[in-house]
Amino acid sequence: MLPTKKEVSPESSAEWLEIGSLEDIPRQGARVVRLAEGDVAVFRTAEDEIFALRDRCPHKGGPLSQGIVYGKKVACPLHNRSVHLDSGEAVAPDKGCAATYPLMIKEGRIFLGRRGQTSS
Amino acid sequence: MKKEKLILIGNGMAGVRALEELINIAPEMYDITVFGSEPYGNYNRILLSPVLAGEKSFNDILLNDDPWYEQHRITLHKGREVTEINRRAKTVVTRDGVSADYDRLLLATGSNPVILPVPGHKLPGVITFRDISDVDTMINAAQTMRHAVVIGGGLLGLEAAYGLKQRGLHVTVVHLMKTLLERQLDDVAGGMLLQSLEKRGIQFLLGAQTEEIIGKQRVQGVRFKDGREISADLVVMAIGIRPNIELAKKSGIHCERGIVVNDTLQTYDPKIYAVGECVQHRTQTYGLVAPLFEQAKVCANHLAQIGFRRYQGSMTSTKLKVTGVDVFSAGDFTGDATTESIVLRDGARGMYKKLVIKDNRIHGAVMIGDTGDGPWYFQMMRDRQDISDIRSRLLHGQAHLGDAGHGGATTIGMSDATEICGCNGVCKGEIVNAIIGKKLFTLEEVRSHTKASSSCGSCTGLVEQILAATLGGDYSAAPKEKPLCPCTDYTHDEVRQAIREQRLHTIDAVMRRMEWKNSDGCASCRPALNYYLISTWPAETKDDYQARFINERAHANIQKDGTYSVVPRIWGGVVTPKELHAIAAVAEQFEVPEVKITGGQRIDLLGVKKENLPAVWRELGKAGLVSGHAYAKALRTVKTCVGQEWCRFGVQNSTQMGITLEKMTWGSWTPHKFKMAVSGCPRNCAEATIKDFGVVAVESGWELHVGGNGGVKVRVTDLLCKVKTEQEVLEYCGAFMQLYREEARYLERTAPWIERVGLSYVKQQLIEDADKRRALYARFLDSQKYVQTDPWAQRAAAEVHTHEFIPLKQVV
Numbered sequence: 001m002l003p004t005k006k007e008v009s010p011e012s013s014a015e016w017l018e019i020g021s022l023e024d025i026p027r028q029g030a031r032v033v034r035l036a037e038g039d040v041a042v043f044r045t046a047e048d049e050i051f052a053l054r055d056r057c058p059h060k061g062g063p064l065s066q067g068i069v070y071g072k073k074v075a076c077p078l079h080n081r082s083v084h085l086d087s088g089e090a091v092a093p094d095k096g097c098a099a100t101y102p103l104m105i106k107e108g109r110i111f112l113g114r115r116g117q118t119s120s
Numbered sequence: 121m122k123k124e125k126l127i128l129i130g131n132g133m134a135g136v137r138a139l140e141e142l143i144n145i146a147p148e149m150y151d152i153t154v155f156g157s158e159p160y161g162n163y164n165r166i167l168l169s170p171v172l173a174g175e176k177s178f179n180d181i182l183l184n185d186d187p188w189y190e191q192h193r194i195t196l197h198k199g200r201e202v203t204e205i206n207r208r209a210k211t212v213v214t215r216d217g218v219s220a221d222y223d224r225l226l227l228a229t230g231s232n233p234v235i236l237p238v239p240g241h242k243l244p245g246v247i248t249f250r251d252i253s254d255v256d257t258m259i260n261a262a263q264t265m266r267h268a269v270v271i272g273g274g275l276l277g278l279e280a281a282y283g284l285k286q287r288g289l290h291v292t293v294v295h296l297m298k299t300l301l302e303r304q305l306d307d308v309a310g311g312m313l314l315q316s317l318e319k320r321g322i323q324f325l326l327g328a329q330t331e332e333i334i335g336k337q338r339v340q341g342v343r344f345k346d347g348r349e350i351s352a353d354l355v356v357m358a359i360g361i362r363p364n365i366e367l368a369k370k371s372g373i374h375c376e377r378g379i380v381v382n383d384t385l386q387t388y389d390p391k392i393y394a395v396g397e398c399v400q401h402r403t404q405t406y407g408l409v410a411p412l413f414e415q416a417k418v419c420a421n422h423l424a425q426i427g428f429r430r431y432q433g434s435m436t437s438t439k440l441k442v443t444g445v446d447v448f449s450a451g452d453f454t455g456d457a458t459t460e461s462i463v464l465r466d467g468a469r470g471m472y473k474k475l476v477i478k479d480n481r482i483h484g485a486v487m488i489g490d491t492g493d494g495p496w497y498f499q500m501m502r503d504r505q506d507i508s509d510i511r512s513r514l515l516h517g518q519a520h521l522g523d524a525g526h527g528g529a530t531t532i533g534m535s536d537a538t539e540i541c542g543c544n545g546v547c548k549g550e551i552v553n554a555i556i557g558k559k560l561f562t563l564e565e566v567r568s569h570t571k572a573s574s575s576c577g578s579c580t581g582l583v584e585q586i587l588a589a590t591l592g593g594d595y596s597a598a599p600k601e602k603p604l605c606p607c608t609d610y611t612h613d614e615v616r617q618a619i620r621e622q623r624l625h626t627i628d629a630v631m632r633r634m635e636w637k638n639s640d641g642c643a644s645c646r647p648a649l650n651y652y653l654i655s656t657w658p659a660e661t662k663d664d665y666q667a668r669f670i671n672e673r674a675h676a677n678i679q680k681d682g683t684y685s686v687v688p689r690i691w692g693g694v695v696t697p698k699e700l701h702a703i704a705a706v707a708e709q710f711e712v713p714e715v716k717i718t719g720g721q722r723i724d725l726l727g728v729k730k731e732n733l734p735a736v737w738r739e740l741g742k743a744g745l746v747s748g749h750a751y752a753k754a755l756r757t758v759k760t761c762v763g764q765e766w767c768r769f770g771v772q773n774s775t776q777m778g779i780t781l782e783k784m785t786w787g788s789w790t791p792h793k794f795k796m797a798v799s800g801c802p803r804n805c806a807e808a809t810i811k812d813f814g815v816v817a818v819e820s821g822w823e824l825h826v827g828g829n830g831g832v833k834v835r836v837t838d839l840l841c842k843v844k845t846e847q848e849v850l851e852y853c854g855a856f857m858q859l860y861r862e863e864a865r866y867l868e869r870t871a872p873w874i875e876r877v878g879l880s881y882v883k884q885q886l887i888e889d890a891d892k893r894r895a896l897y898a899r900f901l902d903s904q905k906y907v908q909t910d911p912w913a914q915r916a917a918a919e920v921h922t923h924e925f926i927p928l929k930q931v932v
């Protein structure tokens with residue numbers, strides 16, 4: 001669901017925030033983007049895909065950006081539940097969901113869509 | 121691509137379990153069709169006994185209802201028996217003429233009850249105990265009839281007898297042998313069982329050989345070889361089962377006692393697999409579900425074409441499901457000239473325990489009365505654990521192994537509201553409901569659905585008891601040694617060996633060489649592999665921080681609100697005023713919300729924001745304070761007492777000894793955290809005897825203690841030896857740590873490690889073999905050369921991992 005490779009032009013810079021380049025995020029790791037509405041975690045997988053989620057675990061609000069990234073998942077640092085990076089859903093049988101944020105890459109720069117979405 | 125077609129013959133426990141496993145790992149791979157001769161969905165056959173006894177209803181034991189088959193788009197033919205397999209055309213045909221074709225076929229036809237071919241065995245009123253219709257017959261009989269005879273004093277027979285008795289019938293069990301359950305119990309236990317069943321009103325005829333079942337229109341009685349006769353309105357034959365191989369045999373699939381399969385559960389026809397009671401694997405057949413479920417798992421892996429898993433046979437244990445009569449047996453319980461046995465017998469309490477020991481390992485166990493420790497003995501048996509060190513306490517059970525606070529608990533009488541898992545706040549009722557509602561069978565499943573026992577693990581035994589009690593059977597047949605994690609089938613030890621012998625230096629290399637199932641592993645294996653690599657190749661391996669838990673990556677402890685805590689090293693618990701000033705100044709400058717004295721004789725600054733960590737460390741560093749590794753699987757604290765310098769009882773300088781030990785060992789990564797303490801006399805104010813390595817001063821030198829633990833499960837140390845000089849203390853300490861570093865599994869503390877390998881082994885390596893000790897010590901010192909750089913100073917100077925502490929972008 002994420003246009004990581006596709007090049008899309010930001011329609012309006014009010015909605016798309018430039019946050020940095022792929023190299024700024026460690027592979028199998030994450031960085032935090034600090035917004036007024038709360039932190040967003042931007043993940044980079046071993047395959048160099050990127051995903052953005054609200055930095056709050058659906059369990060008890062742990063900062064997902066601090067977890068271990070594996071496959072397309074992250075294990076929360078507080079109680080080790082895992083969350084799918086693409087949907088924000090907790091890995092079954094756990095339940096819950098972290099809001100996802102759209103990302104796009106243009107000319108090597110990463111842009112974060114400012115409205116988070118809770119997918120069902 | 122068109123989907124391949126998979127047909128399952130036999131809608132029972134093993135076959136459907138294999139489908140469930142298959143759907144889990146390869147949901148879209150096959151078009152699945154199931155033929156079952158019983159007119160129901162898949163149900164839990166084990167629980168027929170409680171249904172018969174009126175303790176459960178049929179609905180309680182249904183495992184997969186029609187919607188389940190629909191949801192997974194499985195075509196189910198209920199009540200249709202397959203009578204023909206045409207292997208050339210790859211089709212099957214049922215008795216009523218339905219046919220279907222397959223690409224792969226799975227046989228799970230179970231077994232048939234054995235029927236004594238005595239005259240009269242076909243009379244109405246003679247039945248077996250295998251399926252729901254048998255149970256229905258028995259329940260109906262109970263309404264009009266008075267006398268039931270059960271032929272066979274094995275598990276099934278006794279459960280049938282108990283059930284019929286509960287239904288109000290007058291029941292006699294007839295058994296050919298002189299003792300009951302002779303395949304599970306020795307004579308003594310069999311005798312005690314007899315007594316307690318007699319107390320429940322069941323009558324027994326032992327050593328009785330049935331000659332004829334008498335009756336004209338229907339059963340009226342049973343006559344024995346010695347001429348005795350008893351009257352009967354219902355006769356239940358429960359003398360054994362025989363693998364149901366008729367169909368396979370008829371279709372030319374190689375069978376002996378059962379359908380012969382290899383380690384991948386494949387028959388001699390490569391398109392055809394078989395699992396369950398109908399199968400013969402390495403000459404064994406099985407009649408309990410735990411091994412069948414293991415087979416199902418392996419088979420599903422191969423059907424999904426991702427398997428290199430092998431089925432290697434199982435050890436089984438049994439339990440009798442008669443309420444109030446606890447019986448457990450496993451392995452070889454009679455013994456022979458090469459074995460010895462330890463026995464505990466308390467007639468008044470109806471209790472009997474016998475362990476058969478060979479070469480210091482448990483070979484078999486029989487218990488009656490109090491069977492709570494059965495799974496524990498069984499686990500040690502499967503692990504082939506050396507028990508010589510705990511032999512004297514073995515029979516008293518796990519509760520008596522220094523397991524303070526958890527000992528002896530049993531879940532049977534607990535109310536549903538009793539909290540079982542203190543970490544996750546899970547009550548007994550929730551666990552029971554999940555087991556029934558979500559059809560859970562294993563500890564792992566209970567863990568992932570309820571979280572019970574998924575954190576500190578101290579309630580594992582209780583959860584296992586609840587599983588056993590709820591399900592009725594004994595499902596505890598995990599593979600002998602567990603794989604490192606779900607990404608691989610290799611165990612910790614195998615992975616470690618490969619790292620060493622094949623000189624693997626990176627996580628990636630290990631995963632590729634050992635064919636990891638997920639390309640970059642998971643949150644369990646990556647930290648473990650990283651540890652194995654850095655401890656095996658301290659000079660060659662580059663530490664992979666992305667494989668480390670956040671605490672070790674950020675060199676601070678994450679807190680529940682996402683802030684961090686900072687615990688500087690306080691050597692041997694001794695501080696200077698200057699250091700205290702520095703800590704106080706930092707706390708004020710960074711508005712640290714709480715400053716706390718820890719249980720490890722240090723000071724904790726709690727609630728530091730992550731981006732402030734480098735600056736906090738820089739300030740602390742100015743006063744010479746370095747990381748205390750309070751966050752790491754590494755050397756933690758070395759607690760000391762004031763000792764000889766001040767204390768009127770002190771006999772050695774324990775404070776200095778602690779500092780020297782800490783200076784030697786700090787920075788060392790260990791499988792789990794490693795704690796030490798040094799006390800100045802046997803009054804032991806530093807609590808050295810619950811530490812991983814504890815030193816207690818005595819007049820003549822130092823006592824060295826190992827394997828203590830003060831955490832979830834308290835364990836007092838074992839005395840390793842006494843030494844005279846400070847140099848010896850250092851040498852033994854380094855050697856012990858190195859042995860632990862090289863041989864324990866990741867996340868295994870010294871206490872469980874020593875219990876697993878045995879104190880004698882550790883002594884052998886460290887005391888009896890001085891060369892080995894010195895070599896271990898040398899390797900320890902060598903590895904220390906690469907790690908004794910203060911990680912805080914590096915980060916404060918922005919030399920490494922700056923990205924860890926600064927947001928990618930800030931718009932606030």
Ligand code: SRM
Pocket residue numbers: 677678679685687716717718719720721722723724748750751756757793795810811828829830831832833869
């Ligand atoms: C800070 C401290 C409590 C305190 O306020 O005193 C503490 C705090 C934590 N302990 Fe502890 N333990 C502290 C002394 C102890 C002690 C006492 C001791 O060391 O003498 C024990 C029992 C002794 C032992 O370990 O054998 C102890 C047994 C545990 C355990 C159970 C270990 C076990 O083997 O059963 C855990 C859980 C674990 O490690 O998995 C744990 C885990 C934790 C963690 C790290 C939980 C976590 O993973 O986040 C806590 C971190 C809090 C933080 O952010 O600082 N803590 N913990 C103590 C730090 C000592 C220090 O200076 O480094």
Ligand SMILES: Cc1cc2nc3c(=O)[nH]c(=O)nc-3n(C[C@H](O)[C@H](O)[C@H](O)COP(=O)(O)OP(=O)(O)OC[C@H]3O[C@@H](n4cnc5c(N)ncnc54)[C@H](O)[C@@H]3O)c2cc1C
Pocket residue numbers: 129130131132133134135155156157158165166167168169200201202203228229230231249250251276279364367395396397398406407408409410412439441592593594
């Ligand atoms: C009363 C009782 C109590 C038990 N208690 C325990 C216990 O406490 N612990 C324990 O571990 N085990 C226990 N068992 C044993 C356990 O139930 C069996 O080991 C297990 O059910 C075997 O599974 P299976 O799939 O191999 O065979 P089954 O569950 O018997 O399934 C085989 C199915 O295949 C069907 N079938 C056979 N041939 C054909 C055909 N040609 N066409 C279509 N369908 C066919 C049969 O009708 C049957 O439904 C107990 C068994 C009984 C009867």
Ligand code: SF4
Pocket residue numbers: none
């Ligand atoms: S500090 Fe230790 S005992 Fe206290 S809550 Fe945390 S882990 Fe539990």
Ligand code: FES
Pocket residue numbers: 057058059060061062076077078079080081
């Ligand atoms: S807050 Fe994430 S697992 Fe508990």
